[in-house]
Amino acid sequence: MAKKVKKSADDMSFLDHLEELRWHLIRSTGAILVAATIAFIAKDFIFGILFAPKDPSFITYQILCEAATSLNLDESFCFTEIPFRIQSRQMAGQFSAHIWTAITAGFIIAFPYVLYEFWRFISPALNPNERKASRGFIFAASILFFVGVLFGYYVISPLSINFLGTYQVSEEVFNDIDLSSYFGLIRASALACGVVFELPILIFLLTKMGLVTPDILRKYRKFAIVGILIVSAIITPPDIASQVIVAIPVMILYEISIYLSKFVLKKEKQTQTVTTK
Template identity: 35%
Template sequence: MTEDPPKATSPKDRTANMSFLDHLEELRWRIIKGLSGVGIGIIIAFFLGDFLVDEVMLGPTQSDFFVYKLLGIEAIDLTIQSRKLPGQFFTYWGTLIVFGIIVGSPLFFYQVWSFVEPAMDRAEKWKSVGHTIFITFFFLLGVAFGYFILVPFALQFFSQFQISDAIHNDFDINEYFSSLTMWVLSCGFIFQLPVISYFLSKFGLLTPEFLKTYRRHAIITCFILSAFLTPPDPVSQVLIAIPLILLFQLSIWISGIGVRKRNKSLEKAFGNG
């Protein structure tokens, strides 16, 4: 070739002339706007306070909790006590804040992505709204998995586990709330694995072949994790392990999509598309 290839016209970038301090200022406002969604969620939770505490937060402590019947778990009532003076106060507001985080997560994810988006590949970048739906879906799916699957098994296992008949299991309300929050939110972040898989693959840092190579290791890890989180019976372990294995398999498939999109972007950039 004797002629230079035509130069592609770069799309307008609103951040092109921004200094480092300007970027920090925009990030600050993005975070504030994202946290405003959490604030709105807390206000909504305030009007639903009694329901959230009695039916949602304390629901799994009752043996007639509907999930136990669906999963076939032989449940017992948990005895919850408040051993600290502000124990119930902190638990009440903690419940409202956690609910606010879950409800406000779509707006927060949207603001974070709107800040990150200009740095992405402009030839084929995700729209902020679509990307927010993608992230939020897996976050809420993980939260649902944690609350409806992990929490019932974990609570009943720890409540019925005894090293001696002389020791009675009475749980502090703050410890109960902390464990419940940790399990639920942790699952929300663990279920971001397909999202992370997509982006790492689109940036060329991960391939489905790599994930397939370590698929057996991942399956074993899922069963080991489920063994720690459930009572020592095969049914409970399988019920926890299968969704985790399916999540890993989904990550492999999504990684393939990310790799194909990256290849198309490269072909287009080099004029072969």
């Protein structure tokens, strides 16, 4: 039987590209499902992690309490109890929460492989110089994503849980938080921060495409800062300290993106100069 010869990127039709994309998506989905199955089995470990931000002894609360005490600031993070209960009000509530939590954990664990499959799909369209310059794409994007997820878990989630879980309009109302709402907050915080921390990678790609330059990023820096503050105000409790804690890392990422864009353009000019000679 004759061996099937794989077509080059230039010889592939639109349908061939769709077929190639389909297999990359299938392999990515398979990796997520395998990781999700492992997370589903490791129920006690996963849910122990998710319930940790509800504990007043959680490391984030300790650090914030010590920082507030040493600076003689508001000690709102120094407390011994988070006065709310978590409940499940639906027959399949706990099972559904288990399934979705496992899928989310599976996506986070399999993220580097998903990026690898994405890279395998787009890399044939790049020239050798672009492929060489983007060699560390998977590693850098994965590290930024994981750092963002940890930031969402250790910073955004505790701040939100502390504020929303203790907020009361009246002493007559007791907070009984639904299981899906509690886990949804942690999942959204972790995944949203993981995506936001991909900003340098996004700027890198936009610079390579010629859509962004360092001058544009500097010109619109003040608008970016306003946007960052607005996003921080949306995803955090309505107090200045929480917003600043979230906004500072994102602003640092924006500044790193400016230097990254400058570096990319500098490398491209050097490459063009060598090619011309």
